[in-house]
Amino acid sequence: MSSTDHDADLIVIGLGAMGAATAYHAAKAGLRVIGFDQNEPPHNLGSTHAETRITRLAVGEGPQYLPFVARSHDIWRQLEEATGESLLHQTGGLLVTEPQAIEGQRWEDFAFVTKGIADDAGIPFSIEDPAAVRRRHPHYQIPDRMRVGFEPTAGLVMAERAVAVQLAEARRLGAELRTGHRVDAVNSDGSGVDVMVAGSSFRADQVVLSTGPWIHDLAPRSMTDQITISRQVVYWFEAEDLDEFSTERLPWLMWIAQLEEEYVGIFPSPPGTTPGLKVLGEQFLEVTNPTDVEREVSQDEIDDFYERLLVPKVSGVTPNCLRAEVCLYANTPDDHFVIDRHPETERIMVMSPCSGHGFKHSTALGEAVAQVVATGDSDLDLSPFATR
Numbered sequence: 001m002s003s004t005d006h007d008a009d010l011i012v013i014g015l016g017a018m019g020a021a022t023a024y025h026a027a028k029a030g031l032r033v034i035g036f037d038q039n040e041p042p043h044n045l046g047s048t049h050a051e052t053r054i055t056r057l058a059v060g061e062g063p064q065y066l067p068f069v070a071r072s073h074d075i076w077r078q079l080e081e082a083t084g085e086s087l088l089h090q091t092g093g094l095l096v097t098e099p100q101a102i103e104g105q106r107w108e109d110f111a112f113v114t115k116g117i118a119d120d121a122g123i124p125f126s127i128e129d130p131a132a133v134r135r136r137h138p139h140y141q142i143p144d145r146m147r148v149g150f151e152p153t154a155g156l157v158m159a160e161r162a163v164a165v166q167l168a169e170a171r172r173l174g175a176e177l178r179t180g181h182r183v184d185a186v187n188s189d190g191s192g193v194d195v196m197v198a199g200s201s202f203r204a205d206q207v208v209l210s211t212g213p214w215i216h217d218l219a220p221r222s223m224t225d226q227i228t229i230s231r232q233v234v235y236w237f238e239a240e241d242l243d244e245f246s247t248e249r250l251p252w253l254m255w256i257a258q259l260e261e262e263y264v265g266i267f268p269s270p271p272g273t274t275p276g277l278k279v280l281g282e283q284f285l286e287v288t289n290p291t292d293v294e295r296e297v298s299q300d301e302i303d304d305f306y307e308r309l310l311v312p313k314v315s316g317v318t319p320n321c322l323r324a325e326v327c328l329y330a331n332t333p334d335d336h337f338v339i340d341r342h343p344e345t346e347r348i349m350v351m352s353p354c355s356g357h358g359f360k361h362s363t364a365l366g367e368a369v370a371q372v373v374a375t376g377d378s379d380l381d382l383s384p385f386a387t388r
């Protein structure tokens with residue numbers, strides 16, 4: 001497919017969750033790949049850090065996502081086998097929702113919506129009695145009034161490790177990955193795309209823009225003007241007995257309150273990670289950007305999260321915060337992804353798995369985008385994420 005005078009068949013810009021996956025799958029498909037990242041991925045400045053990500057085969061966000069997460073699980077298992085790295089922990093997962101969802105809230109009745117999607121697709125997912133869940137997992141203080149859904153096939157993916165493994169595999173397969181290099185501009189013409197990096201120009205047949213929360217810098221405004229960047233905080237609190245919060249013993253829990261800013265995600269602790277219970281909230285009220293965002297987490301924020309949101313839900317966790325980090329969401333108004341060709345050229349693809357639920361699909365999305373670059377089409381259907 002390539003013009004031999006080009007530096008590459010494909011240049012991937014941004015090597016986080018999406019770019020690492022795309023570079024890996026493209027190199028595996030035999031494309032000549034160059035990847036650029038302004039940082040040293042995996043790093044803690046964008047959307048892909050804090051050790052773990054929730055994955056669920058029953059994706060309540062919509063049936064269009066089901067093939068991607070299922071394929072991603074397969075690929076992570078293959079990568080584990082090929083590299084010896086542990087990437088996916090099958091913990092099971094609990095969705096806890098208020099019975100009276102407020103109409104228009106982001107997570108409205110998520111356990112029931114997920115149940116419907118799971119049933120249609122034959123994915124195991126049950127609605128459980130809160131008292132029975134409390135007996136199995138006494139640290140989870142789920143009131144009787146709540147609705148609880150359980151997926152046994154859900155789990156946690158190791159985020160930075162998955163990026164590192166895919167970048168290492170991409171390199172092994174011949175990709176040239178240049179980290180610490182910011183791309184300043186991308187210009188296409190009839191026969192290729194020029195990528196400008198610190199005064200040098202690299203030419204490729206095609207370009208994938210996977211710049212995460214920096215999406216507005218290089219992608220066309222018509223595809224990105226609806227995307228907002230928001231600051232999210234992740235905390236690790238010391239547990240009285242960490243073994244009780246391990247991935248061997250505990251499912252993850254998404255606690256969906258009536259107000260979206262009272263959401264809490266609870267992540268059991270995989271071996272070899274920060275020795276505490278990882279928890280996070282969500283907020284969409286404050287919009288920011290990767291340059292100006294406040295990256296420090298104040299003691300007031302930590303104390304407020306612990307007292308107001310964690311203590312009523314989980315026992316056995318101390319107020320001692322071992323670590324806290326800021327991570328960035330890139331959100332569309334309807335929470336769905338943006339994966340499409342540039343409106344002015346077929347040679348540039350923009351991919352942003354927005355809205356805090358992209359990681360679980362990332363390696364299959366990277367595979368599909370690499371297929372589109374190589375052949376013009378993909379095994380899995382990317383059209384639900386098109387912008388037009």
Ligand SMILES: Cc1cc2nc3c(=O)[nH]c(=O)nc-3n(C[C@H](O)[C@H](O)[C@H](O)COP(=O)(O)OP(=O)(O)OC[C@H]3O[C@@H](n4cnc5c(N)ncnc54)[C@H](O)[C@@H]3O)c2cc1C
Pocket residue numbers: 013014015016017018019036037038039041045046047048049050052053054055181182183184210211212213214217218232233234280327328329351352353354355356357358359360361
């Ligand atoms: C707190 C938090 C919790 C989450 N929880 C979950 C979860 O449980 N389950 C789930 O499925 N998803 C979850 N997500 C969402 C998921 O992590 C993201 O969808 C995914 O990581 C986005 O990856 P990305 O590749 O788009 O962005 P990033 O990983 O940020 O990668 C973008 C890369 O582009 C590089 N870059 C940017 N501009 C340039 C440039 N001009 N030149 C060169 N390089 C550039 C950056 O340095 C960066 O490395 C969560 C996200 C956050 C923030």
